[in-house]
Amino acid sequence: MLERLDLRGLGDESGDALAGLLPRPQAGDAVSHDAVRRLIDEVRNGGDAAVRELTARFDGVDVADTLVPVAELSAAWDRLSPGLRSAMETAHRRILEFHQSEAAIGHVYERDGVAVRSVNQPVDRAGIYVPGGLAAYPSTVLMTVLVARAAGVDDIVLCSPPGPDGDLAAPVLAAAHLCGVTEVHRVGGVQAVAALAYGTETIRPADVVAGPGNAWVATAKQLVASDVGVASAFAGPSEIVVIADATCPPAAAATDVVLQAEHGPGGRAWLVTWDDECAEAVCSAIGQIVDLSPRRVETLATLKADGFVCLVDGPAQAADVANFVAPEHLQLMCEGAEDLVSSIRHAGAVFIGPWAPASVGDYVAGPSHVLPTAGTARFAGALTTDDFTKRMHVVDVSEAGFDQLAPAVAELAEAEGLWAHAASVSRRKEWTTTGVRP
Template sequence: MLARLDLRGLDPASLAAALPPLTLDDDGPRLAVRQVLDAVRAGGDAAVRELTARFDGIDVATTRVPDEVIAAAVDAVDPEVRAALEAAAAGIEDFHRHQLRPPTTYRRDGIVIEGRAQPVDRAGCYVPGGRALYPSTVLMTAVPALVAGVPEVALCVPPGPDGEVPTLTLAAAAVAGVTEVHRIGGAQAIAALAYGTETVRPVDVVVGPGNVYVAEAKRQVAGEGRVGVPSAFAGPSEVIVIADGSAPAALAAVDVILQAEHGPGGRAWFVTWDEEAADAVLAEIAEQVAASPRRADIESTFASGGYLALVDGPEAAAEVANHVAPEHLEVICDAAASATVVGRIRHAGAVFVGPWSPASVGDYVAGPSHVLPTAGTARFGSALTVADFTKDIHVVTLDRDALAAVAPHVAVLAEAEGLPAHADSVRRRLAPTEAAT
């Protein structure tokens, strides 16, 4: 079920060349997304309604979910589910509060610079639908925004077959404290959040995972300067499991499967230097997939992005992981091998170490957001954090003596750049007849 790659005996350069390339530069999604964005930008609510009917087969007359429906959803879900949502939200909130930065003050020779992280006015969170429900993603996107101090958080979720947002998702929105919920999915949701419609006011930042069309839509509206988006490409889910013979085959197998069950477009790797472990895990994967109710989704992921890589040892396994730069990386090895692998990892969205740390814990309750970089963007992107909802503002104050000390340098650099007004701005202040008070 996984394509086998024998990477043993390869030097680092040859190993990199032997790995399957990424295929993000597909004009199909790019052009299709451009058409959706243009339609919503020009047509507003009417375009959103038409696109929802076309892509989801649902006629949604108005997108916004009434506030009282959201509030009622909390009491409508099973008490155990509600308790789990509340526990997860509390852990996510607690973790992200540790990311908050207090105001800073820097002083140097009369120059005073105050730094503060200022939240955006309005954030948009996208939560996927279709193949599964994702109340966890509501928490993982909205809670960090609210911890950051964002006063308004708008949530977009694809409507279900009945034209409504699932009660479980609404319950998560209520637990998180989301400001408003809209029944919109796909690239049209990103367009509505970025451009605004008659019903959806535009936001400053758009976050959240989705399929390639959603991720491409975020990239395009960010490129227009419409909204901010995290640098990472949060697309279809990915995992690499690195394990040796000490790992129980059943656990390594289920961890390869767990991200693959999200559906097509993702990647699922098993990397090992132990041939017996490889055979045992492959056998377990086949058995578990055959019994899974999500077999079709798993097999679809494996068909396009499933690999078993045989390498020379822990160092080579880490090198494979760094080249792939996966969203999730699991390391289930003996202590020495685990230390070697983890110590060499440079590129991964999140790393889970040991047999008691499956990626599923990170998906729900560990604390860091499960919105992680995919498609190799872990080379430069990170998990969603409170920093994605804030911008740094510097307040600069100088007294006359401080300006006098730096003015010659300002004037020289300004004249070197051919910007005389820049030089005059300091000279005029220091002229005896125009001294600033």
């Protein structure tokens, strides 16, 4: 079921040699940027009518009014089972507390009569995309909206694709109610990203668009990034790399390989080990677990297309593989896992030990589960409050500080041929008292 990659014997050159031996997808490889751009332009030019037509074309349902009445949100919450309501409240509390504690605080730098304050200002309006259609992801509502809330954003609009009946799943609506979102639209795909970025007659544009999705959604976010803030790098189909050895229960490792694969095609699922017996046992267990899964078809599609068992010489080479893949989720289920963390440079989130499956991170650990995929963890990280704020600097200069720094300003300005820049300091005291004279 998993394609076998044997990297043993590469020795010290393994880090450089990996580029020619391991597959690494590029963000949006499977999607035509021109096709996505045409869809975005349809919404920019056609507004609500284009959104309705594209929803009918891609989701197979005619949605005349995308806005979900607020009463439906609270009704969905009231209908939740006690167990699911308690689980959502637990997740809500932990996610909000984590991001509030992580939110950057103001910074002050003072030297030579100049004081500079860094002030984090939230954007006015955040657009949240929550995948849906054939599946429901209330956890993504929590993992996106609450990050924006912790950043100080008050105005939040949420879009999610309608199901076959034209409605959104009750748990998604309930999660929106719990998070205090009152503007929810039944629209998904590229048309949702375009509507959030540029607006329509009924959806006001947002300052930032955040949330995971399929490759089309992720590509659309890339293409609107010149006009609107786009949170995270390429939050596309789910990925996981599990590094395991003989100390790891095979069934546990197998389940964790499968848990991200069950999201469906487009993702990646890797097992990396230096133990042949571990590889055989985990692969055998994967087959048994897939057979038990209600999402067997989606899981098999991912494992057959992008499932790998990678044999390496040891932990150091395993870390090289993980850094090359730069996975969304990296799970260390091996002896010395904590020590191995220092060798990991590129991963969206790292989970240590047998009691930390990535599912804990997906739901209740605290950090957002919106993570970089398709190798973009090489330069990007998880969704945080930073994605919903921008840093504003406040500069306060005393007269003594001005006197000390003015000569340097004048020299640099004159070197760049900017006369007024130089005059603003070299003649400031004269002009402050006498005014400009020819």
